[in-house]
Amino acid sequence: KAGVTQTPRYLIKTRGQQVTLSCSPISGHRSVSWYQQTPGQGLQFLFEYFSETQRNKGNFPGRFSGRQFSNSRSEMNVSTLELGDSALYLCASSYRGPNEKLFFGSGTQLSVL
Amino acid sequence: AQSVTQLDSHVSVSEGTPVLLRCNYSSSYSPSLFWYVQHPNKGLQLLLKYTSAATLVKGINGFEAEFKKSETSFHLTKPSAHMSDAAEYFCVVSGQAAGNKLTFGGGTRVLVKP
Numbered sequence: 001k002a003g004v005t006q007t008p009r010y011l012i013k014t015r016g017q018q019v020t021l022s023c024s025p026i027s028g029h030r031s032v033s034w035y036q037q038t039p040g041q042g043l044q045f046l047f048e049y050f051s052e053t054q055r056n057k058g059n060f061p062g063r064f065s066g067r068q069f070s071n072s073r074s075e076m077n078v079s080t081l082e083l084g085d086s087a088l089y090l091c092a093s094s095y096r097g098p099n100e101k102l103f104f105g106s107g108t109q110l111s112v113l
Numbered sequence: 114a115q116s117v118t119q120l121d122s123h124v125s126v127s128e129g130t131p132v133l134l135r136c137n138y139s140s141s142y143s144p145s146l147f148w149y150v151q152h153p154n155k156g157l158q159l160l161l162k163y164t165s166a167a168t169l170v171k172g173i174n175g176f177e178a179e180f181k182k183s184e185t186s187f188h189l190t191k192p193s194a195h196m197s198d199a200a201e202y203f204c205v206v207s208g209q210a211a212g213n214k215l216t217f218g219g220g221t222r223v224l225v226k227p
Contacts, residue, residue, distance in 0.1 A: 106156050
């Protein structure tokens with residue numbers, strides 16, 4: 001069974017640009033959640049999607065958004081990038097939600113210059 | 114509100130000696146507690162999960178954790194460290210009071226010396 005796939009692996013953007021990250025969950029998993037990992041703030045929950053609906057959201061500004069498609073693949077978008085958005089963005093999938101075993105992708109490393 | 118505190122940011126052990134990673138949590142309701150491990154340039158992998166079935170939880174790769182409600186602790190242990198255990202470990206709490214959102218501890222980086 002293929003694992004969680006995140007693309008691209010690395011991204012370099014400049015301030016003010018926008019970026020879209022992609023996550024393909026394990027086949028059969030309907031829940032996809034996103035996390036931001038930085039040296040200063042650690043790991044923080046961004047949002048969770050289940051069957052194309054956002055079910056939960058963390059404390060991030062509206063510049064951070066996401067969506068989930070009918071095949072459970074998910075994208076997250078960050079608009080008007082700031083230097084502080086530089087981070088490793090991790091996606092995780094599960095059958096029902098984050099309260100059960102999560103399977104993580106290797107992440108997308110975003111650098112904002 | 115829920116929170117997690119990992120008491121050590123770095124732990125150094127010799128190969129073959131025990132490992133102890135300490136975690137204290139705060140949660141309004143009966144929480145679910147997890148330990149995840151992250152190897153360099155990788156995503157996180159679940160080691161074990163507590164869901165109130167038993168206070169001593171056994172996980173993968175010889176790890177286990179004990180839930181102590183009176184101390185609000187969920188410490189992770191392994192009797193004998195292996196070189197492959199060098200990684201960062203995260204204690205995580207989830208609960209109904211927080212809408213089942215995950216809250217992560219700050220992480221403990223484990224160094225294993227030969």
